[in-house]
Amino acid sequence: MTADDPRGQGPVHAMRRRSFALDLTRPLGTARGAIRRREGFLIAVERGSDGDGAGSDGDGAGSDGDGAGSDEDGAVGLGEATPLPGWTESREACAAALDELDGRAILGSMPDAASTPAARHGVSLALADAAARDAEARLADRLADEAGVTATPADAVPVNATVGDGSPGETAAEAKRAVDEGFDCLKLKVGARDVDADVERVRAVREAVGDAVALRADANGAWDRETARRALDALADFDLAYVEQPLPADDLDGLAALREGDRPGRPSDGVPIAADESVAGRGIDAVLDAGAADAVVLKPMALGGPDRALAVALRARSAGVDPVVTTTIDAVVARTAAVHVAAAIPDVSPCGLATGSLLDEDLAPDPCPVVDGQIAVPTGPGLAGGAFEDLRRW
Ligand SMILES: O=C(O)CCC(=O)c1ccccc1C(=O)O
């Protein structure tokens, strides 16, 4: 405990936030409805610097910062809290959780990850970015260090294209466009129409892109057990890498049974199964204990932050389950953070991080665009070196 660390919870950072709203270029059709717009909060933190420390008068760190400050100031860290109801708390609950901090961010007293994961994501990312910048390290290196990963984070991560619901013709055309852009892994949203119609869509895509492209399908929990069994049997012809969340989040036993297919006791005989909503809703331990998945889809925004998402990924990996990192169609700050999370996972599978192009506008130019189905990890320090200067300065 020091003057800067009044309760032994880490330094007090002054925290500011501003809200934003971004439209998608066109709605992303899913089995749980279309995503049209993303609203959230940009967060900036800066270590208190009033001489003898923020702890001296209780709210010193909460007062408005005085601009650039002196040499002893810590770096300004940037975070993003972009709630997606159904996956995280509501925008109102996120705002309330951030308000409760009263202009102060402290590592040891973060918003609750279970009830307000987006708020925790925003604050924990801002603190991690500040710490990484102070250490002149990439965020990926900092996250890996803190999580005890000994392998050096990757310089680039493979990503999948995200293809929403549409007619077979529209879906195949979009898939073909993605492959022409260099993607070799595509994730198709299914479950918004009946199984026969989805099978025709997947058939049309497979015919359009050929056998060398990895295909995933994401049902977002749309099917019951009988429909899911029928869908998996029909989709077995198309060599899918996995079907994501074929059953509702809570049906872990149903997911485990789907993995066993027609040969109980022999998991992974048929189409592999990925869990997404189940991880956010029931937690990684329940998913692993139930034997519910071959892969898990991890959204830092829904799991309470980059640090927590990486911890969940490593836990899955150690249980022999493949982790995949995705966004909740976040703005550029959280998307970039998710790239660092993915980079910190050794030999990560293609991730659902190519979602920037779904947005009609963004908070800043993208420091890590998709090139040839890959995203190069920004070299730092922190999130992306000088890339977000304007966002840190408002
Ligand atoms: O994984 C991807 O390709 C993109 C992310 C994605 O699909 C998604 C985006 C927002 C909300 C839910 C989901 C999902 O994976 O179900």
Ligand SMILES: [Mg+2]
């Ligand atoms: Mg999903």
